[in-house]
Amino acid sequence: MSLKQQMEIMxxxxxxxxxxxxxxxxxxxxxxxxxxxxxxxxxxxxGAGPEARGKRIRPLLVLLTAASCTSPVWLHAAxxxxxxxxxxxxxxxxxxxxxxSPRRRxxxxxxxxxxxxxxxxxxxxxxxxxxxxxxxxxxxxxPEKVIRAANVLHETCLALTRGQxxxxxxxxxxxxxxxxxxxxxxxxxxxxxxxCTQIGAILGGADDSTVEEYRIFGRDLGLAFxxxxxxxxxxxxxxxxxxxxxxxxxxxKNSLPVLYGISQKGRFAKRWAASxxxxxxxxxxxxxxxxxxxxxxxQREGARLTDRALSALKKSNAQxxxxxxxMELANKLLHRES
Amino acid sequence: MSLKQQMEIMxxxxxxxxxxxxxxxxxxxxxxxxxxxxxxxxxxxxGAGPEARGKRIRPLLVLLTAASCTSPVWLHAAxxxxxxxxxxxxxxxxxxxxxxSPRRRxxxxxxxxxxxxxxxxxxxxxxxxxxxxxxxxxxxxxPEKVIRAANVLHETCLALTRGQxxxxxxxxxxxxxxxxxxxxxxxxxxxxxxxCTQIGAILGGADDSTVEEYRIFGRDLGLAFxxxxxxxxxxxxxxxxxxxxxxxxxxxKNSLPVLYGISQKGRFAKRWAASxxxxxxxxxxxxxxxxxxxxxxxQREGARLTDRALSALKKSNAQxxxxxxxMELANKLLHRES
Numbered sequence: 001m002s003l004k005q006q007m008e009i010m011x012x013x014x015x016x017x018x019x020x021x022x023x024x025x026x027x028x029x030x031x032x033x034x035x036x037x038x039x040x041x042x043x044x045x046x047g048a049g050p051e052a053r054g055k056r057i058r059p060l061l062v063l064l065t066a067a068s069c070t071s072p073v074w075l076h077a078a079x080x081x082x083x084x085x086x087x088x089x090x091x092x093x094x095x096x097x098x099x100x101s102p103r104r105r106x107x108x109x110x111x112x113x114x115x116x117x118x119x120x121x122x123x124x125x126x127x128x129x130x131x132x133x134x135x136x137x138x139x140x141x142x143p144e145k146v147i148r149a150a151n152v153l154h155e156t157c158l159a160l161t162r163g164q165x166x167x168x169x170x171x172x173x174x175x176x177x178x179x180x181x182x183x184x185x186x187x188x189x190x191x192x193x194x195x196c197t198q199i200g201a202i203l204g205g206a207d208d209s210t211v212e213e214y215r216i217f218g219r220d221l222g223l224a225f226x227x228x229x230x231x232x233x234x235x236x237x238x239x240x241x242x243x244x245x246x247x248x249x250x251x252x253k254n255s256l257p258v259l260y261g262i263s264q265k266g267r268f269a270k271r272w273a274a275s276x277x278x279x280x281x282x283x284x285x286x287x288x289x290x291x292x293x294x295x296x297x298x299q300r301e302g303a304r305l306t307d308r309a310l311s312a313l314k315k316s317n318a319q320x321x322x323x324x325x326x327m328e329l330a331n332k333l334l335h336r337e338s
Numbered sequence: 339m340s341l342k343q344q345m346e347i348m349x350x351x352x353x354x355x356x357x358x359x360x361x362x363x364x365x366x367x368x369x370x371x372x373x374x375x376x377x378x379x380x381x382x383x384x385g386a387g388p389e390a391r392g393k394r395i396r397p398l399l400v401l402l403t404a405a406s407c408t409s410p411v412w413l414h415a416a417x418x419x420x421x422x423x424x425x426x427x428x429x430x431x432x433x434x435x436x437x438x439s440p441r442r443r444x445x446x447x448x449x450x451x452x453x454x455x456x457x458x459x460x461x462x463x464x465x466x467x468x469x470x471x472x473x474x475x476x477x478x479x480x481p482e483k484v485i486r487a488a489n490v491l492h493e494t495c496l497a498l499t500r501g502q503x504x505x506x507x508x509x510x511x512x513x514x515x516x517x518x519x520x521x522x523x524x525x526x527x528x529x530x531x532x533x534c535t536q537i538g539a540i541l542g543g544a545d546d547s548t549v550e551e552y553r554i555f556g557r558d559l560g561l562a563f564x565x566x567x568x569x570x571x572x573x574x575x576x577x578x579x580x581x582x583x584x585x586x587x588x589x590x591k592n593s594l595p596v597l598y599g600i601s602q603k604g605r606f607a608k609r610w611a612a613s614x615x616x617x618x619x620x621x622x623x624x625x626x627x628x629x630x631x632x633x634x635x636x637q638r639e640g641a642r643l644t645d646r647a648l649s650a651l652k653k654s655n656a657q658x659x660x661x662x663x664x665m666e667l668a669n670k671l672l673h674r675e676s
Binding site: 025 | 362363367368370371432435436437454455456458459461462463465466467469470473476480481482484485488489492493495496498499500502503504506507521
């Protein structure tokens with residue numbers, strides 16, 4: 001089976017498990033509360049549908065990893081797959097409040113549609129349900145394994161709060177260097193992807209050294225993914241044309257190319273320090289940054305991390321069609337154009 | 339040993355465990371983040387000290403319950419005791435944002451001292467650490483028991499988000515009845531206290547029916563405690579004199595006496611529906627509410643719940659000095675004047 005065929009089987013299973021988990025709040029007294037969660041998950045409300053759900057990459061990684069290990073009963077790992085996706089979505093709901101973002105996946109964010117106090121509680125509830133979901137593994141796995149998987153998830157969430165702290169505290173700083181970049185995205189992006197592959201491998205019955213290779217695969221995949229995201233955020237089609245407000249330069253994001261540009265102390269650094277970049281300047285400032293070598297640098301870093309990720313995946317000896325699909329997914333994520 | 343003597347041993351153990359748990363964020367890159375958590379916990383910053391910490395009633399309940407069961411190794415339950423206190427504090431940090439409260443335990447709240455985005459993250463981190471803390475039970479208990487305790491904690495957190503939703507959605511409603519009161523405080527107050535006694539009993543080695551009695555004891559203690567709180571919030575010394583802004587009547591809180599008053603459709607109901615109660619009216623409105631029977635009603639409800647709590651505690655057959663201390667603590671909580 002190709003990646004596409006496996007996704008056709010796994011994605012509905014993921015969606016069903018997620019709906020089952022979130023249904024814990026579906027009772028008479030809290031029905032409007034449940035509706036806030038199902039809205040955010042992309043199942044209900046105006047604009048509901050696949051576009052509003054996101055790609056479910058993380059739960060897919062859990063299931064494909066489990067399936068690529070010796071024990072192929074990937075469906076048993078579904079509660080863990082839903083747990084990581086719920087953690088991801090809890091962090092998005094709180095992120096949108098913290099960043100004051102009015103829209104997410106083409107729709108109003110939860111705080112915008114309801115209000116900030118309710119949205120904090122919606123994020124909290126998604127987080128709580130992720131904890132309950134991971135414990136549901138006890139139906140199919142021995143308790144030691146459940147505890148091991150839960151600990152990986154909880155440590156990952158701690159890393160998420162660390163990354164979030166760094167991200168927010170960087171906003172006011174003008175002395176950032178490239179060294180400040182890695183710990184931030186380690187927490188914000190890489191930790192959760194590494195949890196996906198690590199938990200998938202634990203549940204798939206991999207031995208300790210194989211779990212470790214899968215963990216490294218997930219982490220480096222996450223780091224490479226973020227670098228790619230940073231490149232697209234400045235030089236991608238959407239950033240440069242049409243919706244130029246979508247440019248990371250306008251948002252003032254401390255992305256890898258920007259931190260590289262600052263380190264060069266040239267025209268870009270001067271422009272960046274002076275004032276916020278306006279939408280109509282985006283094309284020009286992006287070109288200055290490219291001329292000073294930031295594009296090449298970020299491309300090189302991305303390629304280095306991609307190589308590291310794929311080499312860890314090879315060492316993990318991912319098996320069968322799921323193993324091939326995992327390789328295909330990684331390649332797709334790392335070479336995307338949008 | 340009296341309650342006082344046991345508290346002198348247990349409280350420092352609780353504080354040490356809490357500090358150890360929160361120290362997970364104590365590293366170079368996240369030191370300012372760690373400082374936000376230790377500030378909220380009452381250990382650092384201006385005004386740090388016992389007053390800023392709260393009474394640590396919840397972790398004490400966990401340890402006393404564990405000690406009053408057959409297995410007296412209460413210190414092994416310390417990670418669970420810290421977990422419930424961390425959950426309590428996570429909910430306080432988010433609560434303060436949601437209620438727009440500038441002060442807590444005599445000090446500026448986290449969102450006021452730093453800002454709202456950081457405070458959301460501080461609450462999230464306390465919550466994550468509570469998850470890690472409960473998993474630490476695995477050092478001293480078999481994995482099945484850890485999972486059971488963790489599930490109680492997670493279900494409790496879900497109830498907390500339910501209670502929080504109800505509380506916030508009640509703010510705009512004018513058609514509330516006494517029936518709406520119980521599900522709200524079940525989630526906001528009773529769920530966590532019942533988790534304390536339930537988890538304490540599980541870790542203390544109690545059999546299932548005894549765990550159930552302890553659970554009921556904790557829940558009814560929580561309900562009775564909240565009713566008492568509601569009475570003091572209107573007719574307590576602080577509510578009626580001096581700091582009259584501290585009156586629940588001024589805050590517009592949907593407390594039990596208020597909901598009773600509304601149901602009477604008399605002078606109080608008319609006054610309540612008309613406009614917010616001003617500080618200078620507090621004494622008069624409290625008297626009207628009392629004249630209409632709300633004080634007597636709330637006292638009777640409180641007494642009924644207190645009886646139910648104490649009778650469950652007796653049925654649980656709480657043993658030894660810890661059992662006596664538990665009874666003393668319950669009596670103290672239920673007959674306090676402030």
